[in-house]
Amino acid sequence: MAALHKVLENELNNTDKGSGIFVQQQAIAILDSGVGGLTVAKEVMRQLPREKIIYFGDTARSPYGPRSPQEVRLFTEQIVDYLIQYDPKMIVIACNTATAAALEYIKSKVNIPVIGVIHPGARAAISATKTNKVGVIGTIGTINSEAYTSALKELNPAIEIFSEACPTLAPLVEQGKYETEEALEVVQESLMNIKHCPIDCLILGCTHYPFLRDQIKQVMGKTVKLISSADETAREISTVLHQKGRLARGNEIPVHQFFCSGDPGMFKKIAFQWLGEQIELTPIVWQVSNPI
Amino acid sequence: MAALHKVLENELNNTDKGSGIFVQQQAIAILDSGVGGLTVAKEVMRQLPREKIIYFGDTARSPYGPRSPQEVRLFTEQIVDYLIQYDPKMIVIACNTATAAALEYIKSKVNIPVIGVIHPGARAAISATKTNKVGVIGTIGTINSEAYTSALKELNPAIEIFSEACPTLAPLVEQGKYETEEALEVVQESLMNIKHCPIDCLILGCTHYPFLRDQIKQVMGKTVKLISSADETAREISTVLHQKGRLARGNEIPVHQFFCSGDPGMFKKIAFQWLGEQIELTPIVWQVSNPI
Numbered sequence: 001m002a003a004l005h006k007v008l009e010n011e012l013n014n015t016d017k018g019s020g021i022f023v024q025q026q027a028i029a030i031l032d033s034g035v036g037g038l039t040v041a042k043e044v045m046r047q048l049p050r051e052k053i054i055y056f057g058d059t060a061r062s063p064y065g066p067r068s069p070q071e072v073r074l075f076t077e078q079i080v081d082y083l084i085q086y087d088p089k090m091i092v093i094a095c096n097t098a099t100a101a102a103l104e105y106i107k108s109k110v111n112i113p114v115i116g117v118i119h120p121g122a123r124a125a126i127s128a129t130k131t132n133k134v135g136v137i138g139t140i141g142t143i144n145s146e147a148y149t150s151a152l153k154e155l156n157p158a159i160e161i162f163s164e165a166c167p168t169l170a171p172l173v174e175q176g177k178y179e180t181e182e183a184l185e186v187v188q189e190s191l192m193n194i195k196h197c198p199i200d201c202l203i204l205g206c207t208h209y210p211f212l213r214d215q216i217k218q219v220m221g222k223t224v225k226l227i228s229s230a231d232e233t234a235r236e237i238s239t240v241l242h243q244k245g246r247l248a249r250g251n252e253i254p255v256h257q258f259f260c261s262g263d264p265g266m267f268k269k270i271a272f273q274w275l276g277e278q279i280e281l282t283p284i285v286w287q288v289s290n291p292i
Numbered sequence: 293m294a295a296l297h298k299v300l301e302n303e304l305n306n307t308d309k310g311s312g313i314f315v316q317q318q319a320i321a322i323l324d325s326g327v328g329g330l331t332v333a334k335e336v337m338r339q340l341p342r343e344k345i346i347y348f349g350d351t352a353r354s355p356y357g358p359r360s361p362q363e364v365r366l367f368t369e370q371i372v373d374y375l376i377q378y379d380p381k382m383i384v385i386a387c388n389t390a391t392a393a394a395l396e397y398i399k400s401k402v403n404i405p406v407i408g409v410i411h412p413g414a415r416a417a418i419s420a421t422k423t424n425k426v427g428v429i430g431t432i433g434t435i436n437s438e439a440y441t442s443a444l445k446e447l448n449p450a451i452e453i454f455s456e457a458c459p460t461l462a463p464l465v466e467q468g469k470y471e472t473e474e475a476l477e478v479v480q481e482s483l484m485n486i487k488h489c490p491i492d493c494l495i496l497g498c499t500h501y502p503f504l505r506d507q508i509k510q511v512m513g514k515t516v517k518l519i520s521s522a523d524e525t526a527r528e529i530s531t532v533l534h535q536k537g538r539l540a541r542g543n544e545i546p547v548h549q550f551f552c553s554g555d556p557g558m559f560k561k562i563a564f565q566w567l568g569e570q571i572e573l574t575p576i577v578w579q580v581s582n583p584i
Binding site: 050123154156239240243249251 | 339340341342405407411412415416418419446447448449450523526527528530531532534535539541543
């Protein structure tokens with residue numbers, strides 16, 4: 001694994017500022033190829049404001065979409081090996097490509113709950129659809145894996161699935177271009193086929209896509225319900241931690257930690273824009289000095 | 293416990309009709325004070341059509357709402373003792389009153405996953421609210437227990453909760469009167485206070501209330517999103533079974549079994565109306581000869 005060097009740290013991170021007593025709240029570890037998993041992190045902060053998050057965005061090696069499943073599995077394992085040092089209570093693979101390639105493998109490697117983003121999105125679509133005709137958009141890796149098809153059919157074999165790889169969308173978000181005019185054009189082009197399919201809901205099968213939600217909504221129209229795998233995953237994190245009796249208690253305000261393997265500038269900029277005030281919780285940015 | 297006598301049985305129940313091979317699919321056991329849990333069963337059938345259900349409606353002792361927590365706990369334990377003979381893979385306490393009174397107790401008694409309907413409803417409300425102001429309606433038992441307040445505050449202490457007991461609604465449903473003019477009048481009267489509260493979503497904190505969804509929607513108006521604890525529970529059943537690797541596989545069509553402790557006539561009538569074609573799956577009705 002790459003040597004990872006801390007470039008910034010909040011010394012108060014594990015200290016209860018009021019009492020001075022050392023507090024060690026076990027975190028939810030969230031990982032992604034880059035900034036996409038911030039859509040999951042934001043929803044966890046909103047739905048579970050007591051929970052501490054440690055986040056790793058592998059921006060130095062993003063995008064994962066065009067990489068082989070073997071490579072994505074290796075990268076995911078490296079990040080999990082890194083995050084596990086922080087003794088998290090749960091691992092969230094907040095990247096659809098990595099979920100498709102590595103979820104079952106990572107589950108077999110660690111002794112804490114591991115959840116991906118594909119099944120939560122699939123379950124929400126099953127719940128939302130009235131016609132049993134569901135669309136899925138994602139990276140090439142996610143769509144080629146047919147992981148959504150498997151997840152949907154496993155639950156309900158009668159579901160009809162229309163899927164489309166949109167390889168240009170995640171890189172657009174990583175470049176911070178999700179609010180540009182170019183974004184709408186790229187979304188229009190990416191959805192050219194799927195928008196003519198007879199679906200009543202569309203799974204945003206990449207955690208980067210909620211950054212482009214407005215544009216996707218504009219292209220797909222009002223009759224197609226958008227399912228964010230990110231939002232749905234936050235809710236399933238809540239369900240699983242509740243079942244395990246591991247939801248955070250107490251009233252300390254969690255201090256989240258953020259790591260990224262590439263240029264911290266763009267990551268910090270996007271995190272600020274996306275998380276808004278939440279970023280005042282003092283994110284910690286890490287840097288890979290020796291990308292693999 | 294009362295002696296329970298089978299009055300009707302489908303001999304093919306555990307037989308794969310195609311091959312003649314004996315098939316024993318472990319069922320999801322769903323229990324309620326009466327017909328309310330059918331709202332959960334219907335959603336399980338829709339979202340998880342491969343899953344077999346065994347259902348117990350304690351119609352002879354319904355309603356549970358005005359009973360003491362101790363009595364409700366006893367009744368719930370008796371039903372669980374009965375259902376456990378069928379070797380289910382999960383117990384669903386599809387009654388908010390029984391969930392409030394007995395969930396933790398039942399969890400401590402059995403070795404299979406047990407889920408109630410309160411946390412799924414709370415989680416869905418946390419996800420849906422934009423204003424952090426949530427309404428809850430339920431039986432006297434549910435509202436007095438403050439189980440929703442605890443569940444909501446446990447997740448997010450900033451949530452403001454407005455709750456109202458509606459003791460006349462569940463009995464109205466048990467009497468099959470949910471499509472009458474009287475139903476709208478009773479709903480209007482029951483929601484007289486809560487409809488003036490500044491909420492943006494309302495938890496239907498009794499599994500009987502989805503039978504009255506149209507009337508509740510009419511009274512509350514379009515700006516208040518209704519959260520059905522029944523629908524949300526079906527989705528959490530899916531999440532928990534998936535996490536445990538216990539979702540049904542294979543393609544046999546499940547044959548559900550229904551039991552009720554009271555008059556089977558009204559139960560069958562309501563089940564037919566509510567489940568529609570699903571009832572053609574040959575429900576089995578049981579009768580308590582000696583109500584406790």
